[in-house]
Amino acid sequence: MAGLNEEAQWIVLMGFVVSFSFFFLAMILNQSTVVGQTTAESVLEFPKNDIRDVRSVIIESVRLGEPGEVHNDIRVLSLSRKGAVVSYSHPTGLDAYTHIIIHYNNGVTEYNENWTSS
Amino acid sequence: MVDESGQLYTIEGFAAAMIMLFTTYLVLSATSVYTPGDTHISDMQLEQIGTDALKMMNTPVSSNVKSPLQSIIETSNATTAAAAFNTTFLNYVNSRAGSNPDNLHYSAAVTYRNITAGDTTNNYPLASNGLLTGGEHPVRVTEWVIANIKLPGRNTVEPRAVLVEVLLWRD
Numbered sequence: 001m002a003g004l005n006e007e008a009q010w011i012v013l014m015g016f017v018v019s020f021s022f023f024f025l026a027m028i029l030n031q032s033t034v035v036g037q038t039t040a041e042s043v044l045e046f047p048k049n050d051i052r053d054v055r056s057v058i059i060e061s062v063r064l065g066e067p068g069e070v071h072n073d074i075r076v077l078s079l080s081r082k083g084a085v086v087s088y089s090h091p092t093g094l095d096a097y098t099h100i101i102i103h104y105n106n107g108v109t110e111y112n113e114n115w116t117s118s
Numbered sequence: 119m120v121d122e123s124g125q126l127y128t129i130e131g132f133a134a135a136m137i138m139l140f141t142t143y144l145v146l147s148a149t150s151v152y153t154p155g156d157t158h159i160s161d162m163q164l165e166q167i168g169t170d171a172l173k174m175m176n177t178p179v180s181s182n183v184k185s186p187l188q189s190i191i192e193t194s195n196a197t198t199a200a201a202a203f204n205t206t207f208l209n210y211v212n213s214r215a216g217s218n219p220d221n222l223h224y225s226a227a228v229t230y231r232n233i234t235a236g237d238t239t240n241n242y243p244l245a246s247n248g249l250l251t252g253g254e255h256p257v258r259v260t261e262w263v264i265a266n267i268k269l270p271g272r273n274t275v276e277p278r279a280v281l282v283e284v285l286l287w288r289d
Contacts, residue, residue: 012130019137026141026148040158049169050260057262057279064277069233070264073279076231080239081281082260 050082051104051111058088059115062100066090083107160288161257168224168259168286171210176261190244191228191265191280200245208247211286222288223248225256229281234271244282248289256287 054074061070071088078086084106091099098117104110175187184192186206193199203226212219225246232240250256261282268275 008130012134015134015137019141022141023144026144029148049165053169053173053260053262057264060264061279064264067264067277069231070277070279072237073231074262076237077229077239077279077281081229081283 045108047084047106047109050084050106051109054078054082054084054086054104055102055113055115058086058100058102062090062098161255164222164286164288165257165259167211167222168257168284169261171207172259172261172282172284174210175206176263185263187261187263187282188265191263191282192267203245204247207245207284220288222286223254224284224286225250226282226284229283230269230278232269232271240270241283248287250285250287254287254289256285259284259286 057074061067061074064070074088075086078084084104087103089101091101100113100115102111102113102115104112172187175190176185178185178188186202190199190203190206193202207224207226208222211222211224214220223246225248226244227241228244229239229241232238261284262279263282264277264279266275266277267280269278269280
């Protein structure tokens with residue numbers, strides 16, 4: 001390196017530093033869009049309305065005394081039209097309240113509830 | 119003898135060029151705006167308003183009367199049922215604050231379990247105010263209803279859980 005102007009080495013070093021800082025900034029920007037995407041996707045995939053709806057119809061059916069075909073209606077239609085496995089039972093004789101054990105699974109989201117009348 | 123310091127300058131030049139090109143590539147690829155969630159926002163809004171409308175229709179005004187939706191499904195006259203559903207549903211989904219009403223289109227059907235055909239599902243049309251031609255982009259909203267009805271293949275009126283399915287779209 002004899003005879004060269006060694007100031008240039010500082011310039012190259014600073015160039016490296018600036019490059020690396022750009023590199024990390026780019027990494028952060030890159031990750032931020034992925035975060036937005038996964039959040040939006042998980043919001044879309046969560047079957048909030050489906051769970052609320054099937055839950056309310058199950059509670060209503062038990063309130064009506066579980067008439068004959070309703071249990072199988074809910075099970076079969078959930079599977080064929082909503083793509084969800086729905087299973088529920090209501091154990092009796094435990095106490096004075098109504099208990100319903102609800103299971104819901106659509107392959108992505110699983111929901112279980114032990115509902116008790118108040 | 120050639121001055122060999124030129125080689126060092128050349129290598130430095132190459133290194134600097136590589137760093138700059140690589141950084142430019144990274145920065146450009148990182149800042150491209152990519153938000154797939156945006157395209158679904160209007161669908162989500164439509165789905166929500168449809169679900170809310172059906173939920174309101176399936177809510178009785180008091181504990182000893184039937185909900186409007188249950189009454190509509192229990193109506194044996196298909197024309198009367200369709201007219202009642204059409205009026206109430208459009209009233210709910212099309213109302214907007216202030217200005218003119220919205221102009222949504224829908225096609226509603228009732229899906230039930232066919233006991234005599236080995237637990238298959240069938241459906242019959244309930245009401246609609248537009249024909250699906252294939253170019254629309256509808257969303258599907260559903261609502262469970264327990265109603266006292268006589269479904270095809272059954273002899274008596276009995277309580278049954280049916281699924282009201284509505285395809286909803288905006289022109």
